[in-house]
Structure formats: structure tokens, C-alpha cells
Amino acid sequence: MHIDTKCIQSGYTPENGEPRVLPIYQSTTWKYASTEQMGKLFDLEESGYFYTRLANPTNDAVAAKIADLEGGVAAMLTSSGQAACFYSLFNICQAGDHFICSSSVYGGTFNLFGVTMKKMGIDVTFVDPDADEETLHQAFRENTKAMFGETIANPALVVLDIEKWAKIAHAHQVPLIIDNTFATPVNCRPFEWGADIVVHSTTKYMDGHATSVGGAIVDSGNFDWEASGKFPGLTTPDASYHGITYTEKFGKAAFITKATAQVMRDLGSIPSPHNAFLLNLGLETLPLRMKKHCDNAQAVAEYLAKNEKVSWVSYCGLPGDKYHDLAQKYLPNGSCGVISFGVKGGREAAVTFMDSLKLAAIVTHVADARTSVLHPASHTHRQLNDEELKAAGVTSDLIRFSVGIENAEDIIADIQQALDQVK
Ligand SMILES: *Cc1c(COP(=O)(O)O)cnc(C)c1O
Secondary structure (H helix, E strand, C coil): CCHHHHHHHCCCCCCCCCCCCCCCCCCCECCCCCHHHHHHHHCCCCCCCCECCCCCHHHHHHHHHHHHHHCCCEEEEECCHHHHHHHHHHCCCCCCCEEEEECCCCHHHHHHHHHHHHHCCCEEEEECCCCCHHHHHHCCCCCEEEEEEECECCCCCCECCHHHHHHHHHHCCCCEEEECCCCHHHHCCHHHHCCCEEEEECCCCCCCCCCCCCEEEEECCCCCCCCCCCCHHHHCCEHHHCCECHHHHHHHHHHHHHHHHHHHHHHCCCCCHHHHHHHHHHHHCHHHHHHHHHHHHHHHHHHHHHCCCEEEEECCCCCCCCCHHHHHHHCCCCCCCEEEEEECCHHHHHHHHHHHCCCCEECCCCCCCCCEEECCCCCCCCCCCHHHHHHCCCCCCCEEEECCCCCHHHHHHHHHHHHHHCC
16 A cells, blocks of 8 residues: 555554544553453463553554554554653663764754663763764774664754664664654655664654644564674563563564563553544644645745845755755655754844744744744753754754745745844
């Protein structure tokens, strides 16, 4: 099936007489006839539902749809993109381990990895996403367990050379984890380029309407967890699960089964089934919306690039953009609706411009149906110092403009009148 068909049909197939639309199983628990049957569920001997923290049919159907969209073998939903990023690493890293991350990542991810996970004893090295192979190889240590990057970095809009990163990760027998939030599987499927695990903040385009915070982790099923001996959590008995060895018992589903049975069981960042239902509605129209977001963003970027009050524009759809070639390779049908740019006059001009917008709203959010705008240096990336901002590709004049699916002429007219206010 094509991806637009999967967005509608995957994940839930009703039987005769069942509801046509995915039902919301708003129940914490399930009833069983015997103690023995319930025991088998707890031992992972039988599959079935018993408690929503571990599994829920609504959540599972939406996870199955996302797995299908990415071309993976299994997926799990989390209550936020932050939880998805954390779980994807914590599932294979413990105190004393290390991983490598692109320095151009979402501000929340940068803090999670660089501060909070460090407190847990898991160390990270941030590397320039454009670094040459030699430099990337040098970042590896004996205890390195993964590489992590974003397909299109939020907000720096760096396009990652996924194939190159996958090759390097695999040379060191570790998986490449890709945050595919901005591209969505409609515009890029990282598994096709060698990535092993994909994570999402479904809060953005997937939900698409700014209603529900959520995340997802998808496993390609391709990574060999056994070959290197680096992943004992997956390949040796789990004492907290009666000695189950995940790779032995679950094969290609080992990563997601462990993430569910162990990490989610203990940390519990599950989405509400009602939020999963809303996410599913968003997924149904994702291909239509992504096309419109990309068409509109292209028009806005071209307009900005010609405007004399604008000092620079970053959008990989522009032919002169630093990441245009990588975008041609990885994002041939469009990238995303997010553009970053600077207005002549720096931080002060940025503030005047933003405060003058009428249609575009100042919100923290990005990547939904309504055009929105943000100044990362004073908002999302506020916790970072100047050096960290620079490493994250965020200058103090950077305006993150998230182009919605309104009419492009109205969006451009709004930008025009706001730029007129900048003297
Ligand atoms: C927003 C975002 C996150 C965090 O997701 P939440 O749903 O806000 O927790 C992670 N990665 C990227 C690329 C994001 O844009």
C-alpha cells in the first residue's frame, strides 16, 4: 500500500459488526475468568490486555499504524516526544554508558541528554552533524551504545546525512536512532537509509492540530543486538521478568517488547487512549497536510529570500540553501513547514517583527495547522548559554516560523505588514 492509504487503513481493521472507527478503550484494566490466565499474561506467556500502562488496544492500533508508516516491525506510543527520546536510549544504555548525538537537536532533547541523563551516569558527546567521517569515528568510546540525530533539526533545520551516520554507527556495532518529527514518514523514512530506531514527537505534524502531546518509538527490526555483546539488557536474562531474554523470546520485536515490559512498566509515560484517538485522526490527513505545509513554506521562503529587510533565510527547499543537496536526496517530495530566518537589526528587529504579526501567533508550539512563530533564543532555547546556542545552530536573531495550512497569500501578507513595522 502507498503511504496515504496506510495513513487511513493501517493499525485497525474491524471484524464483522465492529465499529468502523477505532474505538477509545478508556479503561485502565481488563477482566479475566481465572487467576491462571491472568498469571500467563503477566509472564508474557500469552498476549492480551490487562493494564493500560503496559498495553491498551487504542494505543496499540495507533502504534501499529506508525510502525507501518515508517516501515518498521513494532512501535510504542509514549506520553510525549521527550519520553520517546529518553526511552529509546534508556532501553539500551545504563549508568557508565555513552552515546553520540548531533549538536543540532531540539532544545529539550539537548537538556535531557546533556544534563538530566548525565546525572543518571549516562554520558553524551555532542558532535557537529556536518562533521566528516573521521571526526565522527573519533567520538566513539569503548562504552558507546548509540548515535542519535534529527532528520531535520528543530529549529536549526540542518538535514542529517542519515546514510553516512548509519554507516558509521554500524562500523562500531551500535544503532542509529533518528528523531523524524519534522519530516514525518510522509517525507522521509529513515529506515530506508539505514537508521535502526525512529522516534517522534507526535505532538507536531502527526497530531497536526495542537491538541495532544505525545511520542512514538519505532523499531526497524534490522539491528543485530547479539553480534557485539554490547547490549546485555536485551541479550541476557532480565531478572525483573523471571529471566526472560528479550532477543531469544521476541526476535525482531525484542527492542519494543523490552521498552514496554521494562522501561514503560517502571517509568510509566503512557498516553491516554483518548489522546491516541486524536493522534489517529491527525495521522489520517497527514499526507494532505504535509503537502500543503511544504507548498506554503516554499512560497514563504522564496518571498523572504527576496525581501531586503531579511538578512538570511534557512529552508532546505531553497536552491541556494546549505542543505539543499541533502534535502534532494532524503526529502525529494518536500521537507517540512518550518523556516528559520533573521531580520536585519538582530534581536530587537526580531521582536518588533514578531509583535507586529496578526495571523501568525506567538506560541511555543511548532508544526501544526496554524501558522505560528517563536524566538528560540528567548523561548525554547532560553536555558542554553551563547556557546550552546551556537552549537545548536541557533543565533540570537533566529526567528522560527512554522508555516500553517492557511492560504499562502494571507500568510505572506501578514509577514509583509509586520516587516513594514521594522524600521
Ligand atoms: C517537540 C520535539 C521534541 C519533544 O517532544 P514533546 O512532544 O514536546 O515532548 C523532540 N524532538 C523534536 C524534534 C521536537 O520537535
